[in-house]
Amino acid sequence: MSHTTKVPHRRPTPGHRGAAPTAPPRAWRRSGSQQWAAWAFLAPVTLYLVLFYAYPLYRNVDLSLRHYTVRSFVQGDAPFTGAENYRTVVDDPTFAPALLHTVVFTAVCLVFQYVIGLALAVFFNQHFRLSVTLRALFLVPWLLPLIVSASTWSWMFNSESGVVNALLGAIGVDQVNWLTSPSWSLTSVIIANIWIGVPFNLVVLYSGLQSVPAALYEAAALDGAGAWRRFWSITFPLLRPVSAITLLLGLVYTLKVFDIIWIMTKGGPADSSTTFATWSYQLGFGNLVPAFGPGAAVGNLLVVAALVFGLVYVRVQRKQALS
Helix, strand or coil: CCCCCCCCCCCCCCCCCCCCCCCCCHHHHHHHHHHHHHHHHHHHHHHHHHHHHHHHHHHHHHHHCECCCHHHHHHCCCCECCCHHHHHHHHCCCHHHHHHHHHHHHHHHHHHHHHHHHHHHHHHCCCCCCHHHHHHHHCHHHHCCHHHHHHHHHHHCCCCCCHHHHHHHHCCCCCCCCCCCCCCHHHHHHHHHHHHHHHHHHHHHHHHHCCCCHHHHHHHHHCCCCHHHHHHHHHHHHCHHHHHHHHHHHHHHHHCCCHHHHHHCCCCCCCCCCCHHHHHHHHHHCCCCCCHHHHHHHHHHHHHHHHHHHHHHHHHHHHHHHC
16 A cells, blocks of 8 residues: 655745745845945045046146137137147247256255155154154144245345354355345255255154064164164165155155245246246236246146156056066
8 A cells, every 4th residue: 555645735936936036135235335325425535636636737738728818818718729838838938947947946855855854764763862852843844834934044045134144154154145146046945945845754754664673673783784784774675665655745746836936036036046836827927918828838847747757656666566
């Protein structure tokens, strides 16, 4: 006698034949909400970049490609001239001296700011008594408004009543016309800008030194390496990434320095301290008949120079990361 097993009857479920219904995936909902939240957080930053970076850059490029007058600047009907403004700038007698002054000003300031900042960073890394206080005092030039710093240096470099000439006279050196002599005006603004930029290099490089392991110095000292050898073999190589970003930021800042030069010398005398930054301002706003197009063209040359150095930095960093 055979027994048969009765299979219980299953009620068919709605949906696909013989398949259970699929609920809406919670992971998809979660990822979608997170994506909207990310866009919501990015929206203010994107709006800020568009309004205060992308649009002004677009307007500056447009200014350099059209012949703007005061009337057309207001009404917006300036004719398109292409690269005519750039040709005007290059053919101008001020172009070559301004280019030379920009290169000299930027290179000398970068070298001295970095070297002095690195020396101070290594010095304060010894953690001696009062190091924190002295380090804070070195930040004062960086914290002061530029107009205050430039005005102070103008007073110090004054030919008649400046403290610099007073000190030089005390040791028997003749009076130097720091701000009114074509031979010294560029030197005076370079000195002032170095004084202002050293604290930034000090802070960044000192922060980089904190990431260097102390065990490396101890091992090198046990091997008989002196202070100079430890600096060249340990400190300087390990600070290369920090040094690169410090020099890049310093380069971008120094290229666009305007306040210090304009307050101290206004680019003179006889254009002896004129750089691209001061020349761009003078063309656009320093004359009775403003030349908006050439002024914008000079400004765009500075933007291109900063962009080129930025791309070089990114390329070098990428090669170092791959190697």
